[in-house]
Amino acid sequence: MNRFLEQVGSLEPGVGLAVLGDPIEHSLSPVMQNAALAARGLAHRYGRLRVSEAELAEAFRHLRERFLGWNLTLPLKLAALNLVEEVDEDARWLNAINTVVCRQGRLAGFNTDAIGLHRALDEVFGTNWKLTSVAIIGAGGGAGSSAARYLARIGVPALALVNRTPEKLAPLRAALAGLTDLRLYGWDGLPRAVAESRLLINASSLGLDGTPLGWDPGWLQGDHRVFDMVYRRDLTPVVAWARRRGIVAVDGLAMLLYQGAAAFRHWFGEPVPEAEMRRALYTAAGRA
Incomplete structure (x- = not known):
């Protein structure tokens, strides 16, 4: 102290x-x-x-x-x-x-993170993003868990939650039951979660330590959208990964x-x- x-x-x-x-x-x-x-x-x-x-x-x-x-x-x-x-x-x-x-x-x-996320998504993707399926990477952590709770509450039709430690998703299974079509995945389920969604939100710090993501850009289709809650001066690894596929992808500066x-x-x-x-x-x- x-x-x-x-x-x-x-x-x-x-x-x-x-x-x-x-x-x-x-x-x-x-x-x-x-x-x-x-x-x-x-x-x-x-x-x-x-x-x-x-x-x-x-x-x-x-x-x-x-x-x-x-x-x-x-x-x-x-x-x-x-x-x-x-x-x-x-x-x-x-x-x-x-x-x-x-x-x-x-x-x-x-x-104020939830309203920050909502307004940022509206600004970047238009207001219809709420009508699509969403996947959150790192949903077991503080930022990802709060985002999942908020999106379920406002009624997104489907929500896929991915976490490296899937046990951390258990509280969300109980809290969000009945609010949305909820699917929970461990790390090996990431490709499937991406395939099931059209808006991908990253709430993790993946790649920020310089470690390559190792993800296949082929997981993404042309109508995918990617939002990284992390921000920094250059492209975050997740945004760079998505843009290599030609996908609209932005970081969390507007959310901030x-x-x-x-x-x-x-x-x-x-x-x-x-x-x-x-x-x-x-x-x-x-x-x-």
Whole structure:
């Protein structure tokens, strides 16, 4: 915890918001949130803090004394559920929070990832994606599990969930029963899950460590669409794999924008300066 307190002490004056995670150095959230704060003329700053899951409870105790709120990234979204006094109904169903608001010393938790995903998919693929079959790779993890819960709840007709450890999908089998045509697969079922879907969502970190995916682009057909929840400056391995087949594929930068805009709304209300947030974020990502 000394490391955490040193980080807080080194923040520039005016920082009362931050993103917490481990690792966190790559996060572009500060770029877009500081652009939003400046556009609204608010005298606050948004930083980043490296916090492990073991440090999380103590971090919450310190932050509630001086911060307006914060965001959470991996691997903290599930553990944080038990560290706030209030949990939004949607966040409870999604079983994760990524946004915390401090209200008179009480902490309220929200999940803006789901609306971020929804708006990003609408922007990239149009609104009819909800009428098609979806496969999620890495559905046993925090981001993938929340995405599965959300998509089942809004009524996608079929949902194929793939996880390297299929046992981690058991809670979703129980939670999503009756909401959609649900199919669960271990890693050897990935080709079949892809074949059964028309929208493929990657919620895993596959390939980001430099390890080749080893997937056959031939799994994809011309009407497939691919969305990678991961973002980075160059193409993610999953996006590159899909584009080699000529498939429309995008990463999670738009999702980051829209979940960040929703978080800002929880902290400060309307208006949310999305245009300024987008400009700052996409410039920082080299896509202006």
